[in-house]
Amino acid sequence: MAGVAAERVAELVVARRNERWSTARGATETGQGHYPAMVALHTGLLAACPAEVWLGDRPFVPVLAWPMLAVLAGAQALRWWCIHTLGPRWNTRVIVVPGLPLVARGPYRWRWLRHPNYVAVVAEGLALPLVHTAWITATVFTVLNAALLTVRIRCENRALAAAATPTTPTTNAPA
Secondary structure (H helix, E strand, O other), X not given: OHHHHHHHHHHHHHHHHHHHHHHHOOOEEEOOXXXXXXXXXXXXXXXXXXXXXXXXXOOOOHHHXXXXXXXXXXXXXXXXXXXXXXXXXXXXXXXXXOOOOOOOOHHHHOOOOOOHHHHHHHHHHHHHHHOOOXXXXXXXXXXXXXXXXXXXXXXXXXXXXXXXOOOOOOOOOOO
């Protein structure tokens, strides 16, 4: 849990730096309305995992825990690959610099996987609680996250389409 919490703090530091870079280049932010819900949901995940383990007296089941730790590690690797690939254009918010071509390398090169960062978020949200059999947290987070990602992905797709140059197809997202 501490490792994932530290990773979140590192993300916020990177996002803040990238926000300044984008703003200096005329970027606009959209989706401010859903951002607080996203922060609350992800903070709730980090709080609910240990709470459910403690309150529900959840056991550590190695046959479940080790594969979930592997999924969690893979999710973190994918997330940081996305962050590295998008460079200063990656953010936890929907901030798009107008006129920049879409990134089409790294995990964004596959047209069938338009939002690889959210694959990492989904995997993490399922795996993290299940490392210690917090199945209620895994279920609730997954359902709420699916609803939130529906809003978020639509918002990002609209923002990217609006900011795209006329010759640039919109095939991926900034984060």
